[in-house]
Amino acid sequence: MLPYILRRLATGLLMLVALSMLVFVLLRLAPGDPIDAYVNPNVAMSQAEMDAIRARLGLDQPLPIQYLAWLRAAATGDLGYSIQRNGVRVLPLVLERIGPTILLMAAGLVIAIVIGIGAGILSAVRRNSPTDIGFSVIAFFGISSPAFLTALLGLYLFSVVLRWAPSGGMLTPGAPFSIGDLLAHLVLPACLLSIGHAALIMRYMRASLLEVLNQDYVRTARAKGVKEFWVIMKHAVRNALLPVVTLIGSTIGIAVGGAIFIESVFNWPGMGLLLINAVDTRDYPVIMGATLIIGACVIVVNLLTDIAYAAVDPRIQVA
Amino acid sequence: MRTAPILDISGLKTVFRIGGRQVAAVQDLELTIASGETLALVGESGSGKSVTSLSIMGLLPRAVGKVAEGSILFRGKAGQARDLTKLDAEGMRHIRGNDIAMVFQEPMTSLNPVYTIGEQIAEPMRIHLRLSHKDAAAAAVKLLADVGIPDPERRARQYPHELSGGMRQRATIAMALSCDPVLLIADEPTTALDVTIQAQILDLFQKLQAERGMGILFVTHNLGVVAEIADRVAVMYAGRIVETGTVADVFRHPRHPYTIGLMRSVPRLGEATELRRKGIPLPTIAGSVPSLMLLPKGCSFAPRCPYAIDACRADVPPLYETGSGQKSRCIRWQEV
Numbered sequence: 001m002l003p004y005i006l007r008r009l010a011t012g013l014l015m016l017v018a019l020s021m022l023v024f025v026l027l028r029l030a031p032g033d034p035i036d037a038y039v040n041p042n043v044a045m046s047q048a049e050m051d052a053i054r055a056r057l058g059l060d061q062p063l064p065i066q067y068l069a070w071l072r073a074a075a076t077g078d079l080g081y082s083i084q085r086n087g088v089r090v091l092p093l094v095l096e097r098i099g100p101t102i103l104l105m106a107a108g109l110v111i112a113i114v115i116g117i118g119a120g121i122l123s124a125v126r127r128n129s130p131t132d133i134g135f136s137v138i139a140f141f142g143i144s145s146p147a148f149l150t151a152l153l154g155l156y157l158f159s160v161v162l163r164w165a166p167s168g169g170m171l172t173p174g175a176p177f178s179i180g181d182l183l184a185h186l187v188l189p190a191c192l193l194s195i196g197h198a199a200l201i202m203r204y205m206r207a208s209l210l211e212v213l214n215q216d217y218v219r220t221a222r223a224k225g226v227k228e229f230w231v232i233m234k235h236a237v238r239n240a241l242l243p244v245v246t247l248i249g250s251t252i253g254i255a256v257g258g259a260i261f262i263e264s265v266f267n268w269p270g271m272g273l274l275l276i277n278a279v280d281t282r283d284y285p286v287i288m289g290a291t292l293i294i295g296a297c298v299i300v301v302n303l304l305t306d307i308a309y310a311a312v313d314p315r316i317q318v319a
Numbered sequence: 320m321r322t323a324p325i326l327d328i329s330g331l332k333t334v335f336r337i338g339g340r341q342v343a344a345v346q347d348l349e350l351t352i353a354s355g356e357t358l359a360l361v362g363e364s365g366s367g368k369s370v371t372s373l374s375i376m377g378l379l380p381r382a383v384g385k386v387a388e389g390s391i392l393f394r395g396k397a398g399q400a401r402d403l404t405k406l407d408a409e410g411m412r413h414i415r416g417n418d419i420a421m422v423f424q425e426p427m428t429s430l431n432p433v434y435t436i437g438e439q440i441a442e443p444m445r446i447h448l449r450l451s452h453k454d455a456a457a458a459a460v461k462l463l464a465d466v467g468i469p470d471p472e473r474r475a476r477q478y479p480h481e482l483s484g485g486m487r488q489r490a491t492i493a494m495a496l497s498c499d500p501v502l503l504i505a506d507e508p509t510t511a512l513d514v515t516i517q518a519q520i521l522d523l524f525q526k527l528q529a530e531r532g533m534g535i536l537f538v539t540h541n542l543g544v545v546a547e548i549a550d551r552v553a554v555m556y557a558g559r560i561v562e563t564g565t566v567a568d569v570f571r572h573p574r575h576p577y578t579i580g581l582m583r584s585v586p587r588l589g590e591a592t593e594l595r596r597k598g599i600p601l602p603t604i605a606g607s608v609p610s611l612m613l614l615p616k617g618c619s620f621a622p623r624c625p626y627a628i629d630a631c632r633a634d635v636p637p638l639y640e641t642g643s644g645q646k647s648r649c650i651r652w653q654e655v
Contacts, residue, residue: 219429220429220430220491220494221431223378223415223416224415224442224443224446225414226416235431235434314433314478315478
């Protein structure tokens, strides 16, 4: 088990290096310049002065030199300084944003898993009933609506029209911290983030359980006199979960993308919001640092998924 | 017959709804099993033998299949005969795995891959005998030893994929025996196994029956297995029993052309090589089993029967008593 984890972490490290290289090159291919965003547009600045700033930041060096310099520092845990926020180090900036993002994503995924698996089981057990058809129609809409649309519609409906939830932020400004306040802010973005995933998980769970219900061992369980409820929950669901666990693992990477939209719509102080602002202002070190940390999180989560898979299915030997 | 029957089926008709039509998969079925007795139910695929066992268990696919007529009288551990067709789902559940247990054909797929062997054997004892987890686990290890699995403590902790096919079938037998059932239904339990393993499993059934005295309904298409294990045999064709009697009687003097055809179709080692040398194909029964949706009028076997006369195609023949408990559904039984 331990050698397997170490090996996976080592390949994960290589993937991170490749990822940083890719992000670095793509950023420089995109038009725009950090200096344009850096300078105050109301103050006239000569080309020479702008070149001097570039030289000070090392942006006049050839790209490979710039990248190697970044990589060398990153290897020692130094992700540099934000170009746009004077003197702010990237690492603490990113780390302070990661908590809210993990909270939002975890809440969204938990909601998606509970609703998706629950609805999937009900749909499969009551196949072709009104319940099943109702869930399928809802899931169809859930899968087909893009995150930016559901986020805006949800914000409008629940915050503006119904006023059930605050329209943004993580805590009420100025108010003392309370869990209730945090949850009130969390519920709406987390639910909206979960929609697409819940729908996908529900469809997978339904299909997987329908297949399992036809298996011989389910008939064996009935032949033993097991109560129908436990035939489903104990003998069928655990087997049906196997492909769903893989699906959940692989959607976590996608959930990061969804979280970025949700965070910008709800002004949630997470990595997504940080990243969008950094891209707008071409704040290269922040973009590099944030993608690196997000990439590391996805790699760790995928590893955890594989370990979870081995825990659910005794036939899988993690080695 | 040693004692009063534990199972007494009469006039059973099981129907399936297929494309808006009701099709009888089993009809006019009569059979009895006494405790300590083994009845073999023989027939080709689609003859209704598995449907018969699922009807007894109350495990017909609910959406499409149901018992339409007849009664299944069963005398369980409580000693009182009850009609299983009149029991509700909960009443049937208390009988399944407890009074009547079943061993299935495919040991590879009939065990749940994500639970240990010990857990799966212990489960019915926790449900029906209300044993604690600990007692049931200990009883499961003992059962594994009873069915001849070496190192039962270790095997109980293993998962199905860690056992061979023969071992798994022994484990499913242990599971079926866990609550000491009155009736054991074995649906082709040796079909998926190697021949040498088959013989071991058959021996195991006989040994366990001698020890525990349960009745066995042994469903098979293999006449060799019938000769080895059964006291009586019932031959099924197109949903009806066409011949029944003691194994000795039926094998020595078959009174139905279908039974004769079946027995002729079993290749014997010497004979088969002889035929091959002469280039003669192995004997078969001409034609194929009719679709249950398109059963011919009269005797279902008539279109394939060398003895068929016009009278055969008029009405379904009754079961004729041909002496010493043997019965045949053939109007020309005296001539065949």
